[in-house]
Amino acid sequence: MALFGTDGIRGLANGPILTAEIALSAAVAAAHILVESSSNAGKRPRAVVGQDSRASGEFLEAAVVAGLASAGVDVYRVGVLPTPAIAHLVGATGADLGVMISASHNAMPDNGIKLFARGGGKLDDAIEAAIEKRMGEPWERPTGRAVGRIYDDSTAAAKYIEHLLASVTTPLNGLKIVVDCANGASSHVAPTVYEKAGATVIAIHHSPDGWNINDGCGSTHLEDLQAAVVREKADFGIAHDGDSDRCLAVDASGSVVDGDHIMTILANGFKAQGRLKSNTIVATVMSNLGFFHAMKSADINVVITAVGDRYVLEQMLEGDFSLGGEQSGHLIIREHAGTGDGILTALALAQEVVRSGKTLAELATAMQRFPQILINVADVAKDKLAQSTVISSAVEAAEKQLGDAGRVLLRASGTESLIRVMVEASSDSLAQDIATSLAAVVKAELGN
Secondary structure (H helix, E strand, O other), X not given: OOOEEOOEEEXXXXXXXXOHHHHHHHHHHHHHHHHHOOOOOOOOOEEEEEEOOOOXXXXXXXXXXXXXXXXXXXXXXXXXXXXXXXXXXXXXXXXXXXEXXXXXXXXXXXXXXXXXXXXXXXXOHXXXXXXXXXXXXXXXXXXXXXXXXXXXXXOHHHHHHHHHHOOXXXXXXXXXXXXXXXXXXXXXXXXXXXXXXXXXXXXXXXXXXXXXXXXXXXXXXXXXXXXXXHHHOOOEEEEOOOOOOOOEEEEOOOOEEOHHHHHHHHHHHHHXXXXXXXXXXXXXXXXXXXXXXXXXXXXXXXXXXXXXXXXHHHHHHHHOOOEEEOOOOOEEEOOXXXXXOHHHHHHHHHHHHHHHOOOHHXXXXXXXXXXXXXXXXXXXXXHHHXXXXXXXXXXXXXXXXXXXXXXXXXXXXXXXXXXXXXXXXXXXXXXXXXXXXXXHHHHHHHEO
C-alpha cells in the first residue's frame, strides 16, 4: 500500500501507517532528496515545521524534527499554525522544505504529514514516490558541526498575519462575523486577523486542548456556527477545519454557503474587478452541477481537475489562472497564495460582501445547487474500481436515466479505504435512489 495519498501521509496516529519511526524516516528521506536537488550548494538546508492542535502532533513533530536535524537540516519550529502559514513561511523565508503535521478535517485520533517544496508549493507525486522509495535506506550520517540545529521561531504567527492582512484592500468595518475555529490551528490567528481587518468578531471553538480538534465543530459540523450566527444577529459566519486550509460559510439566516457558492461569488466578483485571469476558474470533478451552470450563465470558463488542491494548483499554474478551488472549501487565490488558505478565502469573501453592498445570502443566489447525494462505501478494494465492468455498466445506466439533468461520479478516496459515490439529480429522492443503488453494486463487487 502506498504511504502517500492525495495530501501527504495520513492515518491513525501511532497506528501502522503513521508512527514516530515512519515520521522520522520520511523526514530523513525528504531531506536527502531535496538537499540533493538544491541549487544552494554549500549552504546548510533549512526547514519550517508546524503542526495543528492534536496531541499526537507533539510526538510526531519531535520525530520529524529529529529526522531532519540528523540529516543536516536546520529546523525552524513555528508551533501550532495553519497549513497555509507553513506554505507561506517556506516561500517567504527561502527555506528548502516545509513540514505540516496535520490530518486537516479528520477526527482527532488521526494525523498526517504534509510536505512543501521550496517556494511553498506542495510536492508533486513523483517526489513523494521517491521519498517513499528511499525511506529506510542506508546513508552516511553527518556528525559534529554538520548536524542540523533546531530553533523556535516566535515571529512566525505575526509574519503570517501580516501576509493575510496585505490581501485586504476593502476594510471589513461594519461587519459582524462569527468564526468557528474547530479548536484547531486557526484558533488564535483567525479571530485576530478578522478583527484587524475591521470586523466585529465572535469566536467559537477556539480553545484547543489537544483532544477537541474537529470534535462536533468546524467546517464538517456547522450546527453550532449556524445557531451562533442567528443568536448573535451576525452578518454571516465562517467555519474552518483543523488546519484552516478550508473555509465554509453560513449566511445571516443560518443557511450554508459551501465552497461552490464561495467560488461562484468570488469568480463573479473577480470578473467584475478585472482580476479573473483569462476569464477562467479551476474546479474539481466534485463541484456541484449548479456551479457549472452558474459559471456558464456568467460566461466564465471552467477548467476541471481531479480532486485535490495540488491538482487545482497545477492547472492554475499551467494556464496562468488566478482562482480555483473545491466544493469542500479549499480555494486558491493565486495572487496571494500558492495553496488553499481558509482565512485568506474568508477575507476575500467578506470583502466581496462589503464591496458589493449585498448580503452573503444575496450573493449566494448566483448559484442554484442541484440536489447531491454522497455515499462513502467503506472496506472495499478501491484500486479495482476501474476494472469492474459490472460497476461501469451500472454507472452508464444511471447516467442514461439522468440525462442532462444530473450526473454520476464514482471516485476512490486518496486518504481513506473507501469509494465515494456521488449522484446529482433534479430531486433529492431521485439522487438518493440512484446513489443507494450504485453504492450497493460497489459493495457487492468490491467489498472485502
